[in-house]
Amino acid sequence: MSNIGSYDERVKNFSWSIAEKELGYKAGDVINIGWYCTDRICQMGQADKVALYWEGFTGAEKTYTYNDIRLATNTIAAFLRGLGIKPEERVCLFMDRIPELYLGFLGILKTGAIAQPLFSAFGDESLLVRLSNAETSAVITQKKHAPKVRKILDKMPHLRHIIVVDHDGVAPLKDREVAFSLEKAVPVEHFDVHPTLAESPSVLHYTSGTTGMPKGVQHVHYSLISQYLTAKWALDLRDDDIYWCTADPGWVTGTSYGIIAPFALGVTQCVLDAGFSAEAWYKWIEKRRVTMWYSAPTAIRSLMKAGDEIIKKFDLSSLRHLSSVGEPLNSEAVVWSQKVFGKPFYDTYWQTETGSIVIGNYPGMEVRPGSMGKPFPGITGTVLDPVKNEPYATHGKIGLVGLKFDWPSRMRTYWNNEEAFKKKFRNDWYITGDRSKLDADGYFWFAGRDDDIINTAGHLVSPFEVESALLEHPSVAESAVVSKPDPINLEVVKAFVALKPGFTASKDLDLEIMNFIRKKLSPLAMPQEIEFVPSLPKTRSGKIMRRLLHAKEWGEEIGDTSTLEND
Amino acid sequence: MAEELKDVVLKYVTKEYLEDDSEPLTYDTPLISGGIVDSFSMVSLKRFLENKYAIAIPDDEATPEAFDSVNKIVSLVERFVAKKG
Numbered sequence: 013m014s015n016i017g018s019y020d021e022r023v024k025n026f027s028w029s030i031a032e033k034e035l036g037y038k039a040g041d042v043i044n045i046g047w048y049c050t051d052r053i054c055q056m057g058q059a060d061k062v063a064l065y066w067e068g069f070t071g072a073e074k075t076y077t078y079n080d081i082r083l084a085t086n087t088i089a090a091f092l093r094g095l096g097i098k099p100e101e102r103v104c105l106f107m108d109r110i111p112e113l114y115l116g117f118l119g120i121l122k123t124g125a126i127a128q129p130l131f132s133a134f135g136d137e138s139l140l141v142r143l144s145n146a147e148t149s150a151v152i153t154q155k156k157h158a159p160k161v162r163k164i165l166d167k168m169p170h171l172r173h174i175i176v177v178d179h180d181g182v183a184p185l186k187d188r189e190v191a192f193s194l195e196k197a198v199p200v201e202h203f204d205v206h207p208t209l210a211e212s213p214s215v216l217h218y219t220s221g222t223t224g225m226p227k228g229v230q231h232v233h234y235s236l237i238s239q240y241l242t243a244k245w246a247l248d249l250r251d252d253d254i255y256w257c258t259a260d261p262g263w264v265t266g267t268s269y270g271i272i273a274p275f276a277l278g279v280t281q282c283v284l285d286a287g288f289s290a291e292a293w294y295k296w297i298e299k300r301r302v303t304m305w306y307s308a309p310t311a312i313r314s315l316m317k318a319g320d321e322i323i324k325k326f327d328l329s330s331l332r333h334l335s336s337v338g339e340p341l342n343s344e345a346v347v348w349s350q351k352v353f354g355k356p357f358y359d360t361y362w363q364t365e366t367g368s369i370v371i372g373n374y375p376g377m378e379v380r381p382g383s384m385g386k387p388f389p390g391i392t393g394t395v396l397d398p399v400k401n402e403p404y405a406t407h408g409k410i411g412l413v414g415l416k417f418d419w420p421s422r423m424r425t426y427w428n429n430e431e432a433f434k435k436k437f438r439n440d441w442y443i444t445g446d447r448s449k450l451d452a453d454g455y456f457w458f459a460g461r462d463d464d465i466i467n468t469a470g471h472l473v474s475p476f477e478v479e480s481a482l483l484e485h486p487s488v489a490e491s492a493v494v495s496k497p498d499p500i501n502l503e504v505v506k507a508f509v510a511l512k513p514g515f516t517a518s519k520d521l522d523l524e525i526m527n528f529i530r531k532k533l534s535p536l537a538m539p540q541e542i543e544f545v546p547s548l549p550k551t552r553s554g555k556i557m558r559r560l561l562h563a564k565e566w567g568e569e570i571g572d573t574s575t576l577e578n579d
Numbered sequence: 580m581a582e583e584l585k586d587v588v589l590k591y592v593t594k595e596y597l598e599d600d601s602e603p604l605t606y607d608t609p610l611i612s613g614g615i616v617d618s619f620s621m622v623s624l625k626r627f628l629e630n631k632y633a634i635a636i637p638d639d640e641a642t643p644e645a646f647d648s649v650n651k652i653v654s655l656v657e658r659f660v661a662k663k664g
Contacts, residue, residue, distance in 0.1 A: 069613040108614060133617060159598045287611040288618060289643045314618075317639075469619075519630045526623045527595055535619035 014375030016245035019386070022376070026389040028420055031241040035276070042207040043233045045214055046089070046122035049275035050082040051205070062280045065254075065300055066111050069286035074111055078278070081115060084194055086203035088112075088119025091192055092150070095173050099124030099206050100213055101149040105261070106130050106139070106157055109285040112177045112194055113261055116152050117271050121214055121233070124206030125149075128216045128228075131262030132157055137481060137532040140164040141225050142218045143171065146427060152192075154178050162186060210234035216427055217264045219364040220465060220474035228427030229364045235268075235421035236276060238368035242388055243273030246360055246372045248333045249304055255281040256297070257306045263471065264364040265337055268421070269306055273368075290318035294326040301330040308338035310469035312345045312357060313500045323352050333375065335360055338470020339502045340458040343382030359384060361456070363444060365436070367421030371413075371456050384448065384456040392416035394441070395450050398462070401438040407450045410459045414441030464558055466495040468503050473537050475558065478505060481532050485525055487515040492548050494562040496541065507539035508561055510547050517544035581653060588649045588656075591627060596620060606650045611643040621646050628652070634659040 016022055037043055059079035066074045103120045107113040120127040128146055150173040151161055161174050179191035214233045218226040243249045255274050259265035274281045282300045334357045341359040349357045360372035361384040373385035387393035394403040395411040425433045436443055447459040466473040475493035482491040489512040495503035522542050530538035549557045563570045593604050596616050610616045625641050645655050
């Protein structure tokens with residue numbers, strides 16, 4: 013019997029108070045995610061239970077019990093408080109998937125400060141934009157990533173501390189840098205956890221926008237309620253599970269379901285800090301006897317590409333339940349998973365702004381391969397007519413995914429950008445930016461994005477941000493960035509570039525521009541293809557018509573070109 | 580050719596994918612499984628090799644395993660250079 017039991021019964025009898033009661037929370041109480049994920053589990057008699065198995069790419073291993081993570085997060089929190097970090101200040105985590113990332117996240121929350129995780133592959137420009145917008149006070153990082161922070165330090169007067177967690181004393185620390193070693197620090201037994209309340213800010217994740225720079229999605233400590241219950245019901249996490257969430261905590265899946273939910277449930281989770289290879293992943297599942305596996309379509313398609321033979325080398329019989337998130341999970345992947353693992357991947361749908369799963373396929377419900385599933389109990393979702401901004405009267409029509417914005421982990425605003433936040437609503441429906449249709453039984457079927465945002469391997473990339481960075485390359489006169497289809501990553505970035513006089517298109521220039529964007533923004537934002545063009549299609553008012561280029565890449569109808577310049 | 584090729588690839592990976600203060604690479608340092616080069620960055624590394632040695636590496640040969648160290652990359656490139664004749 014799954015945790016959710018009957019989906020229909022849960023929908024009928026739902027209240028978020030189910031999670032509140034299980035967590036021992038009442039309205040008005042102190043609620044601090046850092047405490048719930050560590051001290052509370054210890055107080056429930058689980059102090060000696062393994063919280064985290066970690067393995068690095070060199071094969072180094074570490075194991076932490078719940079008491080270990082309680083002490084470690086206390087120690088980090090005390091160090092931050094000692095540096096003068098105050099509640100609601102932003103503290104960035106800019107690290108690979110090392111234990112300090114997971115423990116630092118909870119340590120920050122214990123102080124009442126806001127955790128701002130950033131993907132460690134971000135280049136200096138991506139980092140600058142996000143740290144400046146948040147006016148971040150401190151960055152916790154590794155010595156390998158510190159040079160990227162140093163490069164932009166002069167532009168960040170608000171940044172007081174760069175905390176290096178693996179300083180070896182070989183190279184001297186530089187301006188504003190301070191060393192902190194979790195292994196060498198004296199463990200702090202008692203830490204006075206900041207008494208955050210339901211609406212106290214907790215986490216700031218940055219997400220890409222269609223226009224303008226990335227937006228900081230602000231969450232609060234009360235998000236725990238949704239994250240806890242969705243992990244229990246949608247991911248079916250159980251007390252005796254060995255859970256593996258493959259997402260990096262630089263992104264929201266890696267924090268909501270890679271830190272908060274599993275630890276709040278007192279589950280044992282494992283983390284493999286290594287790049288992707290089918291062999292390494294299967295070996296990890298076998299070694300750790302993983303029972304619940306939460307991954308992403310891109311990874312699943314990469315595993316499919318590696319073939320079925322390799323699977324026979326490993327004992328994967330421990331797997332009990334599989335889920336996926338990040339982009340639409342194609343039906344072929346669901347069918348393949350059933351064939352090779354004996355169980356399907358259950359697709360889940362949510363985004364940085366929702367903070368937790370809002371639509372999904374649940375163990376208590378029939379899985380329809382290729383479908384996003386149904387709204388989580390307690391969440392009202394629909395498909396809106398994009399003209400009337402009202403739910404369609406009949407099913408089967410493609411429209412905008414709209415949600416009643418009333419669940420605990422919804423974002424509270426975009427950081428310093430209330431105007432952008434307000435634009436996310438139409439007729440009181442929160443618009444996710446995705447298009448979908450509903451079938452007769454209430455299942456959602458993904459139909460694409462409603463904007464120019466590129467979803468590559470489950471990560472959103474803003475064409476505007478890439479175009480802005482391209483213009484900083486000395487050879488680029490103008491550019492337009494669109495998605496192009498990709499069999500593994502769903503979409504990848506493609507750039508159309510018109511060169512300045514004096515520059516000639518060549519393979520070397522193509523590679524130089526690719527690397528320029530990779531280092532400046534991130535590998536995800538790097539165009540995987542650059543097409544040099546004499547000029548870009550524009551409207552008569554001079555606006556670049558990305559739509560035409562997008563249609564060309566996807567083999568779609570070009571549509572109305574009446575406003576095209578030189579038509 | 581192998582020694583020269585190894586040297587070229589090692590220098591390129593060091594210049595393009597490593598931060599200033601990183602540990603020096605060896606010919607066997609795991610690049611993909613070690614998180615130095617991710618699957619997206621692999622595209623630019625593949626492009627470099629194709630440009631430099633005038634070869635075309637099909638996508639199904641450009642696997643994370645084949646790109647996982649300088650030595651493995653060199654074997655791959657040598658195979659395609661030999662095919663070219």
